[in-house]
Amino acid sequence: MNSEPTLKFDVILSKDAAKYIEKLDMQRKRQVFQVFLGMETNPLSGDIETIKGTPGYFRRRIGRYRLKFKLVIGTRQTEEPEKTKEIREVHVLDFGPRGDFRYQGKEPRLSGLLFSFRRGKLRYRNIGYYL
Numbered sequence: 001m002n003s004e005p006t007l008k009f010d011v012i013l014s015k016d017a018a019k020y021i022e023k024l025d026m027q028r029k030r031q032v033f034q035v036f037l038g039m040e041t042n043p044l045s046g047d048i049e050t051i052k053g054t055p056g057y058f059r060r061r062i063g064r065y066r067l068k069f070k071l072v073i074g075t076r077q078t079e080e081p082e083k084t085k086e087i088r089e090v091h092v093l094d095f096g097p098r099g100d101f102r103y104q105g106k107e108p109r110l111s112g113l114l115f116s117f118r119r120g121k122l123r124y125r126n127i128g129y130y131l
Helices: 015-022 025-039
Strands: 010-014 048-050 057-062 065-077 084-097 109-118 122-127
Touching: 010 015, 010 025, 015 025, 015 084, 025 057, 025 065, 025 084
Parallel strands: 010 084
Antiparallel strands: 010 109, 048 057, 057 065, 065 084, 109 122
């Protein structure tokens, strides 16, 4: 048995992606959130391709919907001087149906809210910074 802790990724949604997902019916929401839960442990599993012309950006297929995201792994300065915090984040930049989905274009500003799914509702926790 592996006693080493699994390093999880935080899934952070752009404001537009969060709004679109909130409008989906409950069955689709559950499907999307199951994908998010899986991305917390292994963000590159599933039907994923790199987006041509934009290195470091990925596309994931969820049924007839598409999810554009990038991975951020590194360190961030904390409020205390000379201390840093390791970050492991999945930035969900865009979400939408296959036909209307934009792969290229300006990167949206992230909402600074961490996603969670409880009792069928999308919940957020402010993570204290905006990207």
